[in-house]
Amino acid sequence: MSIIQFKEANCKNCYKCIRSCPVNAIAFKNDQAEIIHDECIMCGRCLSVCPQNAKSVNSDIDKVRKFIGKKEKVYVSLAPSFISAFDHDERWLYCALKKLGFTHIEGTANGAYQVSRQYERLLHKKEMKNIITSCCPSIIFLIEKYYPQLMNQLAPVVSPMIAHAKMMRETYGSRIRVVFIGPCISKKDECNDLQNENQIDAVLTFEDLDNWFEEEGFYQSDEVQEEISNFDNIARIYPVPGGILKTIGRNYKKNYKTISVDGIERCKEILDSMVDGDISNYFIEMSSCTGGCIAGPCIKNIKGGFLTSRERLLEYAKRAALNSGSSSVKSIMSATKLDFSKRFVDKSKKIEMPSEDVIQGILNSIGKFSRDKELNCGACGYHSCREKALAVYLGKAQVHMCLPYMRERAESISNIIINNTPNAIFALDKNLNIQEANTTAQKMFNKSNQYFEGRNIVEILTCDKFEQVLESGENIYDEKYTYDDYSMVVKQSIINVSKHNTVIVIINDITEEEAQRQRTxxxxxxxxxxxxxxxxxxxxxxxxxxxxxxxxxxxxxxxxxxxxxxxxxxxxxxx
CATH class of the missing domain: 1.10.287 (Helix Hairpins)
Structure with missing residues (x-):
């Protein structure tokens, strides 16, 4: 089951999540969107853009509560980006987490420090064509699922979360429970990776923690009772773009050109160039979130937005120097005997591409018989009509998701009905000016649509009922009326559609029936x-x-x- 879930009742066929998904890992079936877990990179973009709040993330709060309720030793690895998610400093957060029942809290920056040391070794060896950082799980998923040929250019190093979990188990005992708290959805999937040997027992997002604090009423108090011990003292800069590069010694960087890239689209652009062989001798820090971890999908927005978040993180990083003399932290930081290596797995799906005839057949079914009909508007969520046709072939999309086609079809059907009805139909604006007249109206009154357009209805039909309906708001249905100027007897309906500032006039010519009635x-x-x-x-x-x-x-x-x-x-x- 996917970590991200869709609420069926709220999905409104807007396709916004499909348009925003950088890898098209969302299928649309039976008028309902659903995550394709095997293709998802857990970037959380669909959560951020959904206008109906139709998506939710599985929460581990109940799981963690059970750990605490059983009196187990539950340790927290707290991502340094917390400082950008809460209006409180590390001392307040440390004490709040202790109140919830956690045994001990440390910053994930401790693990980040060790990860940087592993990167330095790779830079020093200079054995890899390029080195892509392995801190962001979404980037790992992206490469494993869509760029498996580049796995040999991924730094074979665990993420700070896993590194820190290993360090804490080494220091406090292997039987402790370790809970990671951060801004990522992808961490929930990373912790289930078999290679991680169950290092992480649960993952809470900052949103989870915020909801828990609200429930407990912690925000009503700024009281700090306990002193922080063994929290962290370095590598707090990791969450901002370029933060990893700042933690690597200058001497190690001389062997590779270094660059920081954030945002899935830019990362894909770089990866495409690497596949083409255009890039070599680069150390590339990659983050799936534009703005780095302080702009994660499950991070609580604070006043001031991204600039304030970045400012708070930089100030927090500067304060790390005050704790640099902590011996207990140093003992953990020196846990160099641990294995921080990681292997990557090809998770790509082999797709059997359909023939051109099959693709064209799908395009033909929505009226796209030639290239000029392929508008490539992207309204369906796909970059081109052919890409969407491929998605239809793969069962990820439905034919009717083409909005221009559906609009043309709807307009065509409505026009057929309106223009073939035996009744004359006028569409008026709120001032009773004619906006449109159907074919029957043109024939009935022997006037062209161009003649009708813009004229006030009373210039054509002498009747005080139009103003009456407009003023009273009470519609008239099938009322008999005689238009002497046209020697015509009609049944007339006047309907005020106030919501759209439109008045609809429907006229049924019953002159012949009336004459027959008189003869009878x-x-x-x-x-x-x-x-x-x-x-x-x-x-x-x-x-x-x-x-x-x-x-x-x-x-x-x-x-x-x-x-x-x-x-x-x-x-x-x-x-």
């Missing part, structure tokens, strides 16, 4: 006159032969009277 009415009136005359004649005859007919006359009168009343009732209904 006249015919039936004539029948009544004839019937009345028959009754009167029958009565006269009846009077003469009353003695002979008896009750038969009365029955005839009743029958004829019923016929007359029935016809008159029908005429009444027609009026």
């Amino acid at each position: 009415l006249e015919s039936r009136s004539q029948n009544i006159d004839i019937t009345q005359k028959v009754i009167e004649k029958q009565m006269r005859v009846a009077q003469e032969i009353a003695s002979l007919l008896g009750e038969t006359t009365a029955e005839t009168k009743v029958a004829l009277t019923k016929l007359k009343n029935s016809i008159m009732s029908e005429i009444g209904d027609m009026k």
Whole structure:
């Protein structure tokens, strides 16, 4: 199961996460986005851009609470970027974590120090064509899954998190629980790597910790009761771009050109050049997050944004010199017998590419029969129509995700319906000016759409009902109205769509039906006159032969009277 989860109820078909994913590791199936874990590099970009907050990260808080509840020794490795995530210094945070029940807290910078020493050895040996830092798990995932041919240029060194965990287990005992707290989602996946030998028992993000502090009400107090012991004293600069380079001795850098690169897009650009063989003899510090770890996906934004975060981190790094004489820290920093090496695994997926005919067939299904129809707008989340067609072939995307196609299709269907309806339809603005008239309206009133556009409806149709609906907000449906100028009788609906500042007028020409009704009415009136005359004649005859007919006359009168009343009732209904 992926660490990042989507909430089905909130996904609104916006495709924003797909557009933002640098490796297209998000599939869209049954109108719902889902993470493709085998392709995900855990950069957290989808979390940051989701407008519906439809994604969540699995939390280890309950897991950590159980450790503490069982009275186990739970040690914290705290990423130095915490100073950019909380409005408190390390002393306050240290004490707050102790209140939660943690046994001991140290800065991950202790592990970063040892990682830098390993980098110095690699620089000194000068055996690698290029050296890419291995601190950022998302960069490791990116190379293992998408650039496996460059794994031999990745520094074969564990991350500061793993290095620090090994150091703490060496110092405090192998049976302790180690919890890493930082700004990364990718650390949650890194800790599950079998190579790490279960060095990390749980990972909390700064957001997790913030929620925990809120729940416990810690922010209501600035009280600091305990003194920090054995926290860290160097390598706090790691989280900012170029921070790793600053922790490496100048003499070691002379063998390679050094550069710091942050942001997935720029990293991919560099990696592409390395694949092409255009880059050599570089030591490259890579971070997936633009702005480094202080801009991680699970870091709480503080007032002042990135500049303030960077300022706080730099000031925090400067204070490290005050603790440089701590002997206990030095004892941990000298844990040089530990194995900090790492191997990388090719996790790339072998994709069987479809033929050109298959791709073109997918493109044809959405009306893209030629290159000029391939707009490559990127609205679906893919850089080009062909890339999206490939995603459809791989089952990662749906054909209807093409917004221009769906819009054309919707407009085409609506136009077919509107222009083939027997009713005249006018779309008016809030001032009753005609915005559009359908084909039936043009034929009905013998005017072109160009003639209608911009004219006020009352210039065309003399009727006070339009203003009435606009003022009252009460719509009129199927009201009979006569337009003498056009010798026309109509059933007319006037609908005020106030939400869109639009008035819709629907006119059904019933002139012929009305004329037929009048003819029928006249015919039936004539029948009544004839019937009345028959009754009167029958009565006269009846009077003469009353003695002979008896009750038969009365029955005839009743029958004829019923016929007359029935016809008159029908005429009444027609009026």
